[in-house]
Amino acid sequence: MTTQELPFPGLAGVPTNDEPQNRKEYTADQEVRWCPGCGDYAILAAVQGFLPDLGLRRENIVFVSGIGCSSRFPYYLDTYGMHSIHGRAPAIATGIATAREDINVWVVTGDGDALSIGGNHLIHAMRRNVNMTILLFNNRIYGLTKGQYSPTSEPGKITKSTPVGSVDHPFNPVSLALGAEASFVARTIDSDRKHLTAVLSAAAAHRGTSLVEIYQNCPIFNDGAFDAIKESDTKADAIIPLEHGQPIHFGAQDENGIGSKGIARDEVGGGVKVVDVVGGDVSGLLVHDAHNPDPTIAFALSRLTDAGVLHQAPIGIFRSVERSTYDDGARQQVATATAGQSTAADQTAALASLINGKDTWTVL
């Protein structure tokens, strides 16, 4: 899948590379130091495998991260990168993206980094719709500090800092993003390489901020948090796949691939609800429209996510709509102001005029 086939020109302005590229070129010489079995390995492999397909010049890609296990990500990619400070990656990325149209900007963050200490920067990046793709690795735990509950941990969670159970209520990152005016919101799973890659492609192709929540297993401090959506005997009932233009159904499939359950509008409650699909009849089901300008139904779908131990979660692109971006707008204002007067001589003359102002007097 290349960017040109996708609906929005997310990568416009970034120079392309006509030569074929491979994953090796995108692999840095640094030893990868995540714990054995960490979901981050699968995500790194998917990204290293997918970046060459974007066809961009490698030197025009920047990965920015905050602090946490996932934030070591930039060290393992042979692009430009900055491993910054806790929670601030979206702010730093905003500066890069606004200063340079020709840079493809990625943010790698985690549930603690993005939603706890960096919550403010995350929501404002999405509100402004700055050109960047944010990969939010959600393992629902603090890993690097060795196992405290995070803002996505389930209520009652027993951790080192909550020995009798957490009394915090978690965020639903997709609901949060939709509430923060995000123009592209998706969710995928570390272990589903095909789905992960497809979502990343769509996210990269989107112009504006793309928020991709990636369910990621931490085998050390929160192992099994996503078992229900990964185990072969439960995942059909747990994953609600969202595909634009398709009726939403899941559960055990019949011979035509239609699931035993589906999603329909809940006329009484105003949201959406799970219904049984009888005889493969999908006519009453909600047809997913990721391009709907009104985020109401996308939000309702996000609420189908089980906030406790994860037994049910919609997966896919919740929302993908076109909206003007902050950085394009800011650059346009500067370009308009500098049009036809950007040579060094022009600037020097303009500077002299500026500092002289209108009210001067001369002493001979």
Added chain:
Amino acid sequence: MAKQVQQLDRVIIRFAGDSGDGMQLTGDRFTQESAAFGNDLATFPNFPAEIRAPQGTLPGVSSFQVHFADHDILTAGDAPDVLVAMNPAALKANLADMKPGTAIIVDSHDFSNRNLIKAGYEGNPLEEEGAGSLAETYNLSVLDLTGMTVEAVKEFGLSRKDAARAKNMFALGLLSWMYGRPTETTIDFLTARFAKAPDIRDANITAFKSGWNFGETTEAFVVQYEIKPAKMNPGTYRNISGNLALAYGLVASGVQSGLPIFLGTYPITPATDILHELSKHKRFGITTFQAEDEIAGIGAALGASFAGSLGITTTSGPGIALKSETIGLAVMTELPLLIIDVQRGGPSTGLPTKTEQADLLQAMFGRNGESPVPIIAPQSPGDCFDAALEATRIAVTYRTPVMLLSDGYLANGSEPWSIPDVDSLVKIDPNFATETNKTVTAKDGTTSEEYWPYIRDEETLARPWAVPGTPGLEHRIGGLEKGDGHGNISYDPANHDFMVRIRQAKVDRIADSLPPLVVDDPSGNAKVLVLGWGSTYGPIGAAARRVRKAGLDVAQVHLRHLNPFPKDLGEILKRYDAVMIPEMNLGQLSLLIRAKFLVDVVGYNQVNGMPLKAAELAEAITDLISTTTGDVQASDAGSSSKETVK
């Protein structure tokens, strides 16, 4: 009737009124008239943090002091010669600064019982008689300025409230007559400002002219004063405030370095005007980003620096506290970044609209770990322009965040500024890395060309700056400790020790590029040196003049660079028997000087939100000279009112 004309060499006028009375505008116009006339001048706006404090109350009083003279002056003056008070609160709030015999012009219109009580008066001070009364103590002029204004503008059919609002222009007209100010600039200004509201425009111009005519015809004023233009160095001048000069210096930094400017910032008093100004100058390739908070402001600026812009953030003390972690990241990643701190009274929210110099140690030490940051400070409003360029030179040349410490007095105060020739400004070369810089030999003997982001320039110890988009130089930087040269993560103990020391050595190396200090010691016989930094330059210079005028010797040195210190500072300090450091804090530069040079300096410390007063400082200097030289006669001024710390 014929008026006398009296010559004066200098005058200090303070316009005071309610914060809604337009006193800042009045003072600013009087200043522009004086600048156009050719006087040297200095101004001091003083206003409450509240946008509209309760009308008629003491906290709501706003004032603007202007000092203008026929010779060069250094401060806005200690105490006014003339106070213009537009209501009872303005009179009460400013009376303590008036010496007996000085002139007070009062608008009597608002001296109703209700307003007198609001201002805390028990009776009407204008009506008191006898010893100690206003009329006896001062040269008091009680005029119904508001009533005369309303009468003068009645032909324009404004509401009484709108008509009365022009009273500040009436007062300006009167004072303009009294001091022979040219009127064209104010009439032009009013014409442009109210172009869209002809009745308001005409009312203001009429009020202004009526004030002038009232002065010329009334018997209340028999003397008109003349203050001749000052003899100033040849050049073209304009009046400029510190924040405006700083903004222009930042624009110039972009032009002189060829770097696009990216300002990431969050509104905060008294720094916000720099954002307002830079946002107007996009034609210079300037991007201004009003972030969601102070942290995002500097974060985006640092991101822009990584991407090849000149990243700048502007703030005041509380904002620096929030930005500290990102400043540390800039120290670690060794990227150019300007951090502008327009200091205000602290701690915490403190005194947002008042001045102070108490962020020096925060700038120096306010981060975790060994985190050296160069610090520079402008000494006058116009000097903010040069200081901005110098900060940029250091940031770009040495690949480092640089802290520029302005303050509220510099930011809002103004002075005539000799406009520099743009061709004479320093050129700053970003010197981007474009090539690999390391040949690496593998175990099998094959070699490869690599880019190592932490190989240093021998002279400056600066690392190369390779920006995204440069092929072959892809690299990762971050907050974790870097391995020397290659820049990969390193937890090696010896490497950390080396890197901590070399980051410090790089900042120390800046001193090699600094010019020798200017020692102002006219007689060459001074035993006492007064050392200052930042906005105390004016008061210290004025105090030194007073001391010298009294026949004593004193030397003055003013620091632009606070970190690193100039190389000759230690030797200069040791030349003098005593060193005094006046500061608007409890002794922050004193602490650094004592620690660095083991010199037992004497502090002169004031933290009342106001600039130092030259007369009080002169007394303290005189006292120190007398104790140092043992010459008792030198001290006839008694002890200083300010605490001196020895």
